[in-house]
Amino acid sequence: xxxxxxxxxxxxxxxxxxxxxxxxxxxxxxxxxxxxxxxxxxxxxxxxxxxxxxxxxxxxxxxxxxxxxxxxxxxxxxxxxxxxxxxxxxxxxxxxxxxxxxxxxxxxxxxxxxxxxxxxxxxxxxxxxxxxxxxxxxxxxxxxxxxxxxxxxxxxxxxxxxxxxxxxxxxxxxxxxxxxxxxxxxxxxxxxxxxxxxxxxxxxxxxxxxxxxxxxxxxxxxxxxxxxxxxxxxxxxxxxxxxxxxxxxxxxxxxxxxxxxxxxxxxxxxxxxxxxxxxxxxxxxxxxxxxxxxxxxxxxxxxxxxxxxxxxxxxxxxxxxxxxxxxxxxxxxxxxxxxxxxxxxxxxxxxxxxxxxxxxxxxxxxxxxxxxxxxxxxxxxxxxxxxxxxxxxxxxxxxxxxxxxxxxxxxxxxxxxxxxxxxxxx
Amino acid sequence: xxxxxxxxxxxxxxxxxxxxxxxxxxxxxxxxxxxxxxxxxxxxxxxxxxxxxxxxxxxxxxxxxxxxxxxxxxxxxxxxxxxxxxxxxxxxxxxxxxxxxxxxxxxxxxxxxxxxxxxxxxxxxxxxxxxxxxxxxxxxxxxxxxxxxxxxxxxxxxxxxxxxxxxxxxxxxxxxxxxxxxxxxxxxxxxxxxxxxxxxxxxxxxxxxxxxxxxxxxxxxxxxxxxxxxxxxxxxxxxx
Numbered sequence: 001x002x003x004x005x006x007x008x009x010x011x012x013x014x015x016x017x018x019x020x021x022x023x024x025x026x027x028x029x030x031x032x033x034x035x036x037x038x039x040x041x042x043x044x045x046x047x048x049x050x051x052x053x054x055x056x057x058x059x060x061x062x063x064x065x066x067x068x069x070x071x072x073x074x075x076x077x078x079x080x081x082x083x084x085x086x087x088x089x090x091x092x093x094x095x096x097x098x099x100x101x102x103x104x105x106x107x108x109x110x111x112x113x114x115x116x117x118x119x120x121x122x123x124x125x126x127x128x129x130x131x132x133x134x135x136x137x138x139x140x141x142x143x144x145x146x147x148x149x150x151x152x153x154x155x156x157x158x159x160x161x162x163x164x165x166x167x168x169x170x171x172x173x174x175x176x177x178x179x180x181x182x183x184x185x186x187x188x189x190x191x192x193x194x195x196x197x198x199x200x201x202x203x204x205x206x207x208x209x210x211x212x213x214x215x216x217x218x219x220x221x222x223x224x225x226x227x228x229x230x231x232x233x234x235x236x237x238x239x240x241x242x243x244x245x246x247x248x249x250x251x252x253x254x255x256x257x258x259x260x261x262x263x264x265x266x267x268x269x270x271x272x273x274x275x276x277x278x279x280x281x282x283x284x285x286x287x288x289x290x291x292x293x294x295x296x297x298x299x300x301x302x303x304x305x306x307x308x309x310x311x312x313x314x315x316x317x318x319x320x321x322x323x324x325x326x327x328x329x330x331x332x333x334x335x336x337x338x339x340x341x342x343x344x345x346x347x348x349x350x351x352x353x354x355x356x357x358x359x360x361x362x363x364x365x366x367x368x369x370x371x372x373x374x375x376x377x378x379x380x381x382x383x384x385x386x387x388x389x390x391x392x393x394x395x396x397x398x399x400x401x402x403x404x405x406x407x408x409x410x411x412x413x414x415x416x417x418x419x420x421x422x423x424x425x426x
Numbered sequence: 427x428x429x430x431x432x433x434x435x436x437x438x439x440x441x442x443x444x445x446x447x448x449x450x451x452x453x454x455x456x457x458x459x460x461x462x463x464x465x466x467x468x469x470x471x472x473x474x475x476x477x478x479x480x481x482x483x484x485x486x487x488x489x490x491x492x493x494x495x496x497x498x499x500x501x502x503x504x505x506x507x508x509x510x511x512x513x514x515x516x517x518x519x520x521x522x523x524x525x526x527x528x529x530x531x532x533x534x535x536x537x538x539x540x541x542x543x544x545x546x547x548x549x550x551x552x553x554x555x556x557x558x559x560x561x562x563x564x565x566x567x568x569x570x571x572x573x574x575x576x577x578x579x580x581x582x583x584x585x586x587x588x589x590x591x592x593x594x595x596x597x598x599x600x601x602x603x604x605x606x607x608x609x610x611x612x613x614x615x616x617x618x619x620x621x622x623x624x625x626x627x628x629x630x631x632x633x634x635x636x637x638x639x640x641x642x643x644x645x646x647x648x649x650x651x652x653x654x655x656x657x658x659x660x661x662x663x664x665x666x
Contacts, residue, residue: 170644171643194643214638239615239637240612240614240615242608242611243608258611260619260637262570262615262617263619264616285612287611288608301606301608301609307568308568308605329605331606376607391650
């Protein structure tokens with residue numbers, strides 16, 4: 001019943017959102033609960049104004065906009081040399097001033113300070129230094145993250161990255177990485193075969209499934225920045241293998257192994273000993289393991305009771321219980337970084353939408369709506385947004401959404417993307 | 427008178443001398459005589475009256491050097507002659523061997539070619555049979571049951587496997603684009619397993635099959651409509 005109310009409530013927004021989708025990628029979010037930040041034009045020395053406008057100011061503005069906690073003041077800005085009072089009258093609660101200097105060696109210096117316009121006292125001051133190789137946009141991301149940290153107590157995610165799979169040719173998929181704002185696309189694997197299901201450890205180590213040897217194998221990094229090597233199976237073919245997931249401590253790898261009778265089971269591979277242990281009981285399909293933040297429980301999808309549903313269990317396979325109760329097809333659970341929520345996808349009116357199950361409340365909330373399908377949710381490290389794939393513009397592309405589902409932002413314009421994983425560690 | 431003392435005896439000596447000596451032979455006469463002697467010897471040799479011993483050789487020497495029996499040395503070297511003879515025999519033998527080997531090789535090559543041709547023919551027949559038998563089967567959404575209509579196709583595959591006992595086949599499970607990537611990989615595995623189980627009931631050794639799931643990662647058709655999805659929910663059979 002409550003879910004129905006939530007749906008009708010969200011549906012009204014969805015109608016508005018759909019109209020906005022036609023033209024705008026960034027759907028307007030209400031700024032009622034946000035801190036209004038005025039940005040004075042940056043003071044520059046040794047840098048060109050046009051370059052700073054596109055590579056710093058615009059980037060910072062977008063970063064802050066997407067944090068969900070700041071609203072950047074964009075209209076009726078006071079004059080360049082206006083006092084703090086003028087900014088206050090214009091509506092700014094904080095005034096951000098930035099001084100950017102490029103040294104003779106090409107190094108960058110950024111001095112940023114924020115002033116509370118009501119109390120007229122500094123709330124934030126931080127100098128940044130960067131060598132010539134660091135692009136301006138990285139500085140903007142760092143500043144945005146620090147401003148969010150000052151306001152909320154937790155660093156923002158502007159500097160974070162998303163690892164995902166992209167189709168290169170039919171039957172050939174490779175691993176890519178992109179900055180959170182859609183810049184700086186990097187190809188991470190060149191296996192020339194199907195490469196699927198990436199997972200990123202807390203220290204940035206990758207693991208994924210690749211079909212380069214014919215049968216699927218888990219490949220990944222045993223140490224930080226190390227070479228990509230085969231992790232499982234040690235010898236021979238292991239049948240169907242999919243869905244690796246690093247444990248939060250990065251020592252274990254949950255994954256899925258299918259047998260020749262059509263069952264698939266959640267396994268846990270201990271990287272230290274190389275030993276794999278089966279957690280589920282060979283009863284139907286068990287897949288998509290997702291660890292809770294302290295690595296004691298695993299959420300997974302199982303069809304043991306008919307259609308796919310989300311289940312929870314301890315990391316030794318005990319205490320198995322079903323989480324989702326509504327709907328015929330609930331899958332792809334993703335445990336939130338703080339452990340209180342589980343995002344998943346549910347088949348709803350013939351297409352798939354993102355839902356969030358709040359463990360404290362024992363209730364599910366629908367996040368995405370519309371005529372398109374949304375899949376593969378993964379939490380942002382600050383738990384404020386979800387990254388997911390959607391075909392709302394035709395082919396599967398990567399989007400992020402806030403938890404209300406109203407501020408949906410397209411991250412890439414690359415077709416054929418899947419399995420995004422959001423990380424601070426790379 | 428003093429000169430007459432020498433001249434007279436000298437004249438006498440010269441006169442007597444010239445009377446006593448025959449005139450010297452001319453070169454022509456020597457040649458004729460030599461030819462005649464040769465002819466005589468040759469005739470004797472032809473008549474079988476040639477000497478069978480060399481008067482200049484001791485009996486022992488004659489035994490050791492029978493080629494010197496005729497009494498002249500013609501540069502004939504026994505060691506060399508023996509060696510040459512042995513070489514010739516060896517060369518002849520080698521040539522004969524070579525010829526035999528070549529003949530054998532030709533025969534082998536011909537056999538090989540024939541065998542290969544037969545093999546190619548057999549392989550072609552095998553491929554053709556495989557192509558005819560290994561048909562794609564299809565599934566319903568989120569299902570892995572073998573459809574009634576696909577049973578004859580699986581029977582055909584079982585017959586093929588029985589007709590070609592060396593054949594090995596990989597069963598691929600595929601899904602349509604709906605549902606998560608990972609769940610569809612598991613579902614594809616289940617579809618491959620369902621086909622495997624059915625083939626096992628038809629009496630084919632399951633060890634001759636491998637299964638692999640591609641989930642929804644290798645669609646045949648990429649449009650978002652049922653006509654397309656139903657093509658993608660499939661089990662494919664590939665020779666291994």
